[in-house]
Every structure is written in structure tokens, then in C-alpha cells.
Amino acid sequence: MIERIWSGRSPLYLLLLPLSLLYGIVSRFIRLTYQRGWRKSWRAPVPVVVVGNLTAGGNGKTPVVIWLVQALQQQGLRPGVVSRGYGGKAERYPLLLDASTTTDTAGDEPVLIFQRTGAPVAVAPQRSAAVQALLAEHALDVIITDDGLQHYALQRDIEIVVIDGVRRFGNGWWLPAGPMRERADRLAEVDAIIVNGGEAAGNEIAMSLAVSHAVNLLDGTTRAVCALAPAVAMAGIGHPPRFFTTLRNHGLTPQAEIAFADHHAYDEAELAALTSEDQMLVMTEKDAVKCRHFARANWWYVPVDAQLSEAPSSALISAIVKRCHPH
Numbered sequence: 001m002i003e004r005i006w007s008g009r010s011p012l013y014l015l016l017l018p019l020s021l022l023y024g025i026v027s028r029f030i031r032l033t034y035q036r037g038w039r040k041s042w043r044a045p046v047p048v049v050v051v052g053n054l055t056a057g058g059n060g061k062t063p064v065v066i067w068l069v070q071a072l073q074q075q076g077l078r079p080g081v082v083s084r085g086y087g088g089k090a091e092r093y094p095l096l097l098d099a100s101t102t103t104d105t106a107g108d109e110p111v112l113i114f115q116r117t118g119a120p121v122a123v124a125p126q127r128s129a130a131v132q133a134l135l136a137e138h139a140l141d142v143i144i145t146d147d148g149l150q151h152y153a154l155q156r157d158i159e160i161v162v163i164d165g166v167r168r169f170g171n172g173w174w175l176p177a178g179p180m181r182e183r184a185d186r187l188a189e190v191d192a193i194i195v196n197g198g199e200a201a202g203n204e205i206a207m208s209l210a211v212s213h214a215v216n217l218l219d220g221t222t223r224a225v226c227a228l229a230p231a232v233a234m235a236g237i238g239h240p241p242r243f244f245t246t247l248r249n250h251g252l253t254p255q256a257e258i259a260f261a262d263h264h265a266y267d268e269a270e271l272a273a274l275t276s277e278d279q280m281l282v283m284t285e286k287d288a289v290k291c292r293h294f295a296r297a298n299w300w301y302v303p304v305d306a307q308l309s310e311a312p313s314s315a316l317i318s319a320i321v322k323r324c325h326p327h
Contacts, residue, residue, distance in 0.1 A: 006179040008171035016177035024174040034152040042128040043155040047142045047323040050156045052149025055179040058238020059162045060196035062109045063306035065146045069117040071317050082130035083110045083146040085123030087263035094124035094133035103290045109146055111289045127154045141324045150181055157323050159190040165198020192316050205312045209304040211250050217288055217295035226251030231280040236260035236287050243284050268294040
């Protein structure tokens with residue numbers, strides 16, 4: 001229902017417009033308080049790159065963060081990552097991740113980023129506290145914030161917005177009548193716009209999610225995605241249909257597609273009940289980081305890698321490197 005409302009296919013969004021206008025007024029006033037200096041924002045001693053979005057729901061931000069961290073590492077830089085840690089409940093903040101940190105403590109995306117990149121990662125509701133904790137422990141050249149475009153308490157040097165190229169901005173209204181956290185005119189102020197799927201236009205950077213294989217949760221063996229049939233697919237991400245489409249595009253048509261809420265907390269019995277003995281359970285890598293410690297032999301995940309159009313993405317990396325080494 002919410003997808004129909006936000007896409008404009010349902011006129012019910014009209015009933016929510018008063019709340020949307022209130023949301024828009026409040027969010028723009030909050031930003032104005034930082035712009036005018038009425039509220040204090042904190043500047044880190046190293047460059048800060050924000051990877052965020054204008055809409056609620058999954059846009060492909062985490063693959064972009066992983067791509068960005070790995071690209072900067074290849075340039076010889078030492079990036080660190082900060083996140084709010086949505087879905088995690090740490091005893092105290094800021095929390096610096098290590099090999100024993102669980103998704104229950106830190107949230108899904110921070111653990112996934114830490115495992116994929118090996119970069120230092122810290123989570124805290126106040127992102128400036130996470131940045132300070134990272135810099136106290138590590139000699140870093142640049143900080144990447146996973147989400148946080150609207151977290152104006154932390155000053156930033158470069159802003160990157162990720163857009164779902166298929167859904168775009170729906171009906172264009174602020175929450176809750178539409179999907180927007182900020183209106184589309186905000187794009188005129190950011191440094192880079194990355195479009196995940198669909199058609200990139202103008203100065204937008206085209207991005208796709210590349211899949212090479214599936215990985216077994218229990219023993220780490222790999223297999224072609226199309227070789228996992230018969231399978232049941234599941235996803236607890238911001239936009240599950242994108243994952244199911246990815247599987248079909250790689251030759252796997254699941255016998256069932258099960259969407260969980262984003263950041264859903266799984267238990268073994270719940271997942272074991274989804275398949276019969278001869279079926280494979282196929283999930284996203286973000287789901288896998290929460291399920292690996294109770295995985296079964298027929299559970300597989302499909303890692304994805306962000307692939308960006310070469311020339312503009314190289315220019316973006318060069319701009320960040322220049323910020324880190326201005327002379």
C-alpha cells in the first residue's frame with residue numbers, strides 16, 4: 001500500500017499532505033538553523049564524504065559506500081566509516097566495530113561494510129562522536145558517512161546522493177505522503193548524483209549492481225546463482241523486489257519470494273521453516289551477516305558489487321583524493 005501511495009498510483013496521498021507540509025517545514029527549518037549558525041555543527045580535522053539519499057527506503061547506498069571505501073584504499077588512502085547503526089542496540093556509544101561485533105549491537109550495514117572492506121567503522125547516533133572515536137584510534141585520511149545527508153550537525157566536504165533509478169522520487173512529496181526526506185531541488189547543491197539502475201541523465205553517474213556468484217553461509221563455497229534451483233528467495237532490505245529481480249536476471253526463478261521488513265531480526269526456526277529439504281534458501285549479503293552464526297547447509301547469499309560508469313566515477317575519486325592531499 002505504501003508503495004502505491006508514494007508512487008502516486010493511489011490518491012490516498014492527498015489525505016497525508018498536511019502532515020507532509022509540516023514535515024517539510026520542520027526539516028527545512030532545522031537545516032536553516034545550521035546554515036545561519038543558530039545551532040552548532042562540528043567540522044572534523046579530515047575531509048568528510050556523505051553518502052546519502054533524498055528518499056526513504058533502500059536505494060543502494062551501502063554498495064556505494066563499499067565501492068567508495070575500496071576505491072580510496074586502492075588510491076593508498078586510509079578511509080574510515082561512520083554510521084548511525086540503525087537497528088543495533090549497543091550498551092554505549094560510540095561503538096568501534098571489531099571481528100566479534102554483531103548486527104544486534106551495531107546494525108546490519110556497519111557490520112557488512114566492516115566485513116567487506118576491513119576499514120575502521122564506528123557507529124553512534126551523534127555521528128561527530130563516531131568520527132572522534134575513529135580518529136582517536138586510527139590514523140585516517142578521510143571519513144565516509146553511511147547515510148547522514150540530513151544530519152547537519154556534522155559538516156561535510158563532499159555530498160553524494162544515491163537515487164533508485166527505477167522508482168526515482170515517486171510522487172515527489174515529503175514523508176509521509178511521499179518518499180522524500182528532502183525535495184529534489186536539493187540535488188542542485190550536492191557534488192555527485194549516483195543513479196542505481198534505470199537511466200542516468202545529465203550529470204548523473206550511472207550505477208548497476210554486479211553479481212558474480214552465490215556463497216554458502218555454512219562453508220563459504222561458491223556456486224553460480226542459476227545453479228541454486230530449486231530455491232526460495234528472501235530479503236529484509238529497503239526494497240526487496242530489486243533483489244528478486246537480480247536473481248531472475250541471473251537465471252534463477254525462485255519458487256517463492258519472501259520480503260521481510262528492513263533490519264528484521266531473524267531466528268533460526270523462522271528461516272528453517274521457509275524451505276523444504278530439497279530447496280535452497282537464497283538471501284542478500286545484508287541478511288547473511290545476521291544469519292551466519294546459525295546457518296544451515298542449504299542457505300546461500302548473493303553478494304553484489306556497485307559498478308559505476310568509469311569516467312565520472314574516476315573524477316569523483318580524484319576529487320576526494322585532492323581533498324585529502326590539497327597540495
